[in-house]
Amino acid sequence: MATQAWRRGASSLLGAGGGAARALALWREGGRAGARNPLRGARTLSEAAGAGRATGGGKLKYGTLGALVLVTGYGFAGYGFYDRFRSKEDGEGVGGDGEGIVNWSGTHACTPVKLHEPETLEELEALVKKCHEQGRKLRPVGNALSPNGIALSDHEMVSLAMMDKVLAVNKRKRQVTVQPGCSVGRLCGELRKRGLVLENLASIAEQQVGGFLQIGAHGTGAAIPPVEMQVVEMKVMTPGEGLVTVRRDEDPETFRMLQCGLGMFGVVCEATIQCVRAHKLLEHTFTLSKDQIQKQHADLIKKHKHVRYHWIPYTDDVVVTTCDDYTLWNRLGYGMEKAATYSDEERLNPLRSLLLESGERRPEDLAGLSFADLRTMLLERNSLDVNHIKRVNQAEAEFWKRSEGYRIGYSDEILQFDCGGQQWVLEMAVGAGTLERPSYADVDYVRELLEEIEFREIPAPAPIEQRWTASSQAVLSPASSTDPSSIFSWIGIIMYLPLSDLKARAKVTEGFKAYSSLMRSVLEGLEAQEHWAKIELPSNQEEREDVVKRIARRYPVEKVRQLRSRFDPKNILGSDMLDELFGLL
Numbered sequence: 001m002a003t004q005a006w007r008r009g010a011s012s013l014l015g016a017g018g019g020a021a022r023a024l025a026l027w028r029e030g031g032r033a034g035a036r037n038p039l040r041g042a043r044t045l046s047e048a049a050g051a052g053r054a055t056g057g058g059k060l061k062y063g064t065l066g067a068l069v070l071v072t073g074y075g076f077a078g079y080g081f082y083d084r085f086r087s088k089e090d091g092e093g094v095g096g097d098g099e100g101i102v103n104w105s106g107t108h109a110c111t112p113v114k115l116h117e118p119e120t121l122e123e124l125e126a127l128v129k130k131c132h133e134q135g136r137k138l139r140p141v142g143n144a145l146s147p148n149g150i151a152l153s154d155h156e157m158v159s160l161a162m163m164d165k166v167l168a169v170n171k172r173k174r175q176v177t178v179q180p181g182c183s184v185g186r187l188c189g190e191l192r193k194r195g196l197v198l199e200n201l202a203s204i205a206e207q208q209v210g211g212f213l214q215i216g217a218h219g220t221g222a223a224i225p226p227v228e229m230q231v232v233e234m235k236v237m238t239p240g241e242g243l244v245t246v247r248r249d250e251d252p253e254t255f256r257m258l259q260c261g262l263g264m265f266g267v268v269c270e271a272t273i274q275c276v277r278a279h280k281l282l283e284h285t286f287t288l289s290k291d292q293i294q295k296q297h298a299d300l301i302k303k304h305k306h307v308r309y310h311w312i313p314y315t316d317d318v319v320v321t322t323c324d325d326y327t328l329w330n331r332l333g334y335g336m337e338k339a340a341t342y343s344d345e346e347r348l349n350p351l352r353s354l355l356l357e358s359g360e361r362r363p364e365d366l367a368g369l370s371f372a373d374l375r376t377m378l379l380e381r382n383s384l385d386v387n388h389i390k391r392v393n394q395a396e397a398e399f400w401k402r403s404e405g406y407r408i409g410y411s412d413e414i415l416q417f418d419c420g421g422q423q424w425v426l427e428m429a430v431g432a433g434t435l436e437r438p439s440y441a442d443v444d445y446v447r448e449l450l451e452e453i454e455f456r457e458i459p460a461p462a463p464i465e466q467r468w469t470a471s472s473q474a475v476l477s478p479a480s481s482t483d484p485s486s487i488f489s490w491i492g493i494i495m496y497l498p499l500s501d502l503k504a505r506a507k508v509t510e511g512f513k514a515y516s517s518l519m520r521s522v523l524e525g526l527e528a529q530e531h532w533a534k535i536e537l538p539s540n541q542e543e544r545e546d547v548v549k550r551i552a553r554r555y556p557v558e559k560v561r562q563l564r565s566r567f568d569p570k571n572i573l574g575s576d577m578l579d580e581l582f583g584l585l
Ligand SMILES: Cc1cc2nc3c(=O)[nH]c(=O)nc-3n(C[C@H](O)[C@H](O)[C@H](O)COP(=O)(O)OP(=O)(O)OC[C@H]3O[C@@H](n4cnc5c(N)ncnc54)[C@H](O)[C@@H]3O)c2cc1C
Pocket: 067, 104, 105, 139, 140, 141, 142, 143, 144, 145, 146, 147, 149, 150, 151, 160, 180, 201, 202, 203, 204, 206, 207, 208, 209, 210, 211, 212, 213, 214, 215, 216, 217, 218, 219, 262, 263, 264, 266, 267, 268, 269, 419, 531, 533
């Protein structure tokens, strides 16, 4: 029984079903069967980063495993994790001899004294009760993917990886009831069998449902709210009041607070989510100039169900990706514009040529590498040399021009995206008017940011990503609004982290701090808010205080404190960052 549970747990930490399959497929891909896990054996953050080299570089998509895997000295890292940390059947956690958990990008780590993995509601209840009585810190964690490591803690942690069942599907209401340990990818797979799908997805589907909902994740689509808005009912295990059930149509004030609760009010142990009919999307990728965006923006976000812009710094190009319901698109009689077709080789040539220029690599070294792999290899050469970055960005723009065209597939496949390798990211949500009357503040903002980047010669790689959602009723969503017609734009900047060169990695980290400060300063006055999985507390005290003040202007922190003291009176679930942001320190 214990062994079985352990095995099951290991696979669920690896994102069972779709997620695990994907991570493991990536792992085995590219002739690397039997290669060492990049994080295996690593014990510190820098070792974890450096260990990535063992994969031979390039295949940085293995970074996915980094999020899902623990840094341990044992076999396949996921198993090591469970071996060392998983809860005993009596509900007591084990572990505590120095192994740690690293997030997806290897930017944050922790060494929890214990990690608990209850298998039943009763075990979870007993654990939360005991920790509450004894005042022991207990941080809920999903798949630990968040770029800022928001779920990580050096105290005790609780993962619902063992509580990962799809409990019920109501086809008539198109609702699913699921345990939060289930990965988003596996849930989509189960829903597809029943003709349903989640209304929207983030770029990846390896998150646990609990993390996905509690962090307030989002996809794109100006008429579609962030994912927490699909929650109809939630069961939450709270330290102060035990098991609490909250419903959208009853006690909406509490529900709206818990909807995007960041794991600080209770451990979500069941969620009923509104789904939509499974459908195929027609994806169209094309490039526009900045001026064309300015002219077409209002039409683009109104006409298309999902729209994403990837602005490419130091070029005039914006890659636009739209997705629409394929059946509806046909019914409305919209056609498909004819685009020039390029072979994969021709599309990748601009990046390949740049890589081959120095003579260090031979064409055969690059065979089979994807666009994201090639870009990562190029950036690894010198990701802080602005002249180099300009050339890489130009090659990327040319790649996208040659990639214009259409793709048709199920929405849960089409909406995912290859996000590249380990990275620093900052994403902020900013009010963008309404669909009827977009304010253009968001588009103007990105244009201003691009000008500043060029003026200050910031080595900004592509893309600056821009997406949209409808507003959310969740109090703590960065897209929270009482006006249901308002829309929000989510703007993200990125710097990719070299895997092997730790000095270069540290320099990129410093470079990203400067880039983030620039983003924040250009956004000043727009009251933009960071995505909760991407907020980092600046080390500069003044900037840090600004972040805290901005949080206090945007969110009702007093109400947050009151609800925290009701559901978690001893503050066992919080973290230092959340306590600082919500004024508990
Ligand atoms: C490559 C990449 C791409 C991404 N793309 C997007 C994107 O397109 N859109 C987007 O919005 N986000 C995106 N993200 C962020 C990502 O969606 C979130 O970080 C993610 O939802 C976290 O899922 P997780 O299971 O790893 O949660 P964790 O990181 O483990 O936890 C996230 C939060 O949820 C809480 N939590 C987890 N489980 C529970 C539970 N059962 N009960 C109570 N609280 C819980 C934790 O305490 C924490 O506060 C991306 C991240 C990466 C690494």
